[in-house]
Amino acid sequence: MKKKTTIHDISKALKINSSTVSRALNNSPRVSQKTKDLIQKKAVELGYQKNILASNLRTNKTNTIGIIVPRISRNFFSSVISGIEETAYRAGYNVVIGQSLESLEREQELVSTLLSNRVDGLLISVSMGTTNYNHLSNFKTNGGPIVFFDRPMTMPNIPSITIDDYEASYNATQHLIENGCKNIVHFSGFQKIELYKRRMQGYVAALTDNNIPVRPEYILESQLSEADGIELAKKVISLPKVDGIYSSNDTAAISAMQYFKKNGLKIPDDIAIVGFNNDSISAVIEPGLTTVNQPDVEMGIIASSLLIELIKKTIESPSEHSKTLGTELIIRQSSQKS
């Protein structure tokens, strides 16, 4: 077997002293970027493998951040991740990602994998199936700090970066009412997820503030998938005189919209529609979908900056750093009745 490359081999090859090499490989701010680049290039060339076991025992740091999201394929999550990656990378952290696919069991296994990998901290948006946080308490005790984004759990001393779902929903529903809608159906996610509950509450508040009766049969709960959108559209057609839909995501809104169009209904004149997320597809479909734009990249930047500060212990009282970000209603043709 080939002898393993050591820091001293790199030091010799570059004629740079070995403590500088060690610092560079640990991404110390005391080494210039130029020197780091040089050393990292040589390390790769010589096949240097950081002895993470020994290194862990010494410093307990891996310069890696873990992210867990329900689904990487959702535009919203991939945009948050890109905000996280940019911030983390610039601060000298690598990022590994796992997807829970809305299952508590998978989320638990991922948390346990990231804990075993000794990531320095965790950014997580919990799954629809997450009903307890034992796995997260375990990570916090044995691993490192956690920051929630988008879908938090109520857990002591863990900050969360979220949007104002209530306000966003209120504005979306109000916009439909201002465009003449009186019988507005709400496509909701599962109510056990806090954010879907808040979105529903915003919808209800806008109706009641406008003296429009709230009908339980107009609140339709699902996973908001593409297939759900079609089922929801069928239900809407079977309901009397629906003239507007406010959907908790674009995926279900767009899929329903296509079903309505195929069945001869006119958007927005027969049914006006507002979605949530501003997925790129919402600008491409005809008519363009009115939707709530979330500051997704910004959410990633803020959440990861906070996590890095918690890892470095430069701030205290984590929960004081929770933040609620504002949203914007992007008005397109799908909601503007003539």
Place this chain on the structure above:
Amino acid sequence: MKKKTTIHDISKALKINSSTVSRALNNSPRVSQKTKDLIQKKAVELGYQKNILASNLRTNKTNTIGIIVPRISRNFFSSVISGIEETAYRAGYNVVIGQSLESLEREQELVSTLLSNRVDGLLISVSMGTTNYNHLSNFKTNGGPIVFFDRPMTMPNIPSITIDDYEASYNATQHLIENGCKNIVHFSGFQKIELYKRRMQGYVAALTDNNIPVRPEYILESQLSEADGIELAKKVISLPKVDGIYSSNDTAAISAMQYFKKNGLKIPDDIAIVGFNNDSISAVIEPGLTTVNQPDVEMGIIASSLLIELIKKTIESPSEHSKTLGTELIIRQSSQKS
């Protein structure tokens, strides 16, 4: 500090003997799923943390697979990943994902992170910036087996699961010719990526087989991003008499299509368009985009099954297991001139 939970604590709590507990926590096929579920639930409840360091030293296995892709936000990659996840999960492996964002440097850091995390094997689609494979050789020597998918490198003893890009491109171009196109522009990715080279070659072959001259100014290279699509559309308008476009991805095709529509050009009558990937957006845009459908989920299933066999050492001569998968042209309105 709280005393760490051990296998014996779980064993006592459940009255199941500790070797069964150990087997269950290592996902052994010798323990029934029901028992595994029970034990895993209790382990989470008690805050059991597998001592991966000790466990590594003994078995050198983490039951984790690493995936590196250029960008998780691309439909194609997220679909491949979902195929990988399903297969891996059923075989008892967790999956961690990293994105290179088309940069060799980030890819190197990710490989090194996954190596440090002691993942059992690596599935990778290389970045556009990847010009050497030292980091991958290093992983193979010090880590575990590698399987390429979609974008391979030529490396000894590493199998790859790819599609027949040449044939797919040939058929796409032939389809445009059969629909009356004579002046077909090709939106190409960077030619240093093998698959874009093969797609270009398929386009060229279809033209020459039909005695249509190949014009270098009709082959436009870019990263095929949304922004690139607009720039490419502007270039196409400045070229004389273009009547068809074959694009190496849907992203650029759709963005160009929107630009053409805004500028009064009719799709397909003025310009027929064929894309590549069958992103969900291609069925939503009007007219629907004709595009090449790749067996993305299947690619993930095949690549991960192969990797798991290599990890388990149930097969030999890895490179004999490389596979080229077929594709299908999905014909929609964007290419059918009246």
